[in-house]
Amino acid sequence: MFKSAVFNLEEASKEQFQEFLNSFDTVLSDCDGVLWINNNAIPGSADVMNYFRKLGKRVFYVTNNSTKIRADFAVKAQELGFIAEPEEILSTAYLVAHYLKGIGFKKKVYLIGSNGIGDELKAVGIRHTGVGPDNVKPDFKSMTQADLDPEVGAVVVGFDEHVSYPKFMKAASYLANDECLFVATNTDERFPKSTSIIVPGTGTLVRAVETCSERKALVLGKPNDYVRKFLESFGLDPARTLMIGDRCNTDIEFGVRCGFQTLLVLTGVTSTKDLEKMRTERKQPLPDVVLPKLEFGEKGCLQRRARPQG
């Protein structure tokens, strides 16, 4: 309806806003930077998401975060005020397990990741090498074939705060075998920031393993369209789906690639300044509509327009 127009929904007329609300049946929302930052809900976002549900929209939470299992994500969402069930959470940890199970993978996974992926793999009966620090000899250069597990048939890379040089050595060594699969959760450069400290994202690790293995990972998270393929099995209609995100190069790119409508909020990674620059340069992907935040605020059109409907 507002194809790549970067239309500010706050400026929509009542009719335009109603038309917008009527134009989708399914809402996919990113989490970090849209609904919450770390463990703090972004004020008003739960009201909006719960209101969509009240209108009869189907809601899915689509996150590139791989550190939690779906049930734990659902609990976090619920504690922050969102109505959410585990089956509505599409996290990359779950997608990795779903993908490997779907292709009938029977071997073991060498995992650069955390408990989220480990537990989702375990839940579908796929073995992995474990999480946490890799306690190899201090002299990593003495690593030999004996340090590698012959049963490993895939390297999976997600967020891993214990990432290390020995882990990169092992991953690259497994991947020297062309038959070893190489799967990654996402390539986000950084986490949404709430302070001036930069927290490197999973993309940092994926690029490192791609570099030392001289291979390209199959990436399952946004902006890749594995999520769309997954949701189409539930009857998703891309043209009547809204993707909400805070980041143009993952969330909005994902929405554009999948043929969804897109709503950018400015509470996370992509700033007003970034968006202005993209707009001036007509740099894609541009969102269809934009809001400063996902909120039923006094100035927020969602409240102003939605109240009389509700």
Ligand SMILES: [Mg+2]
């Ligand atoms: Mg985000």
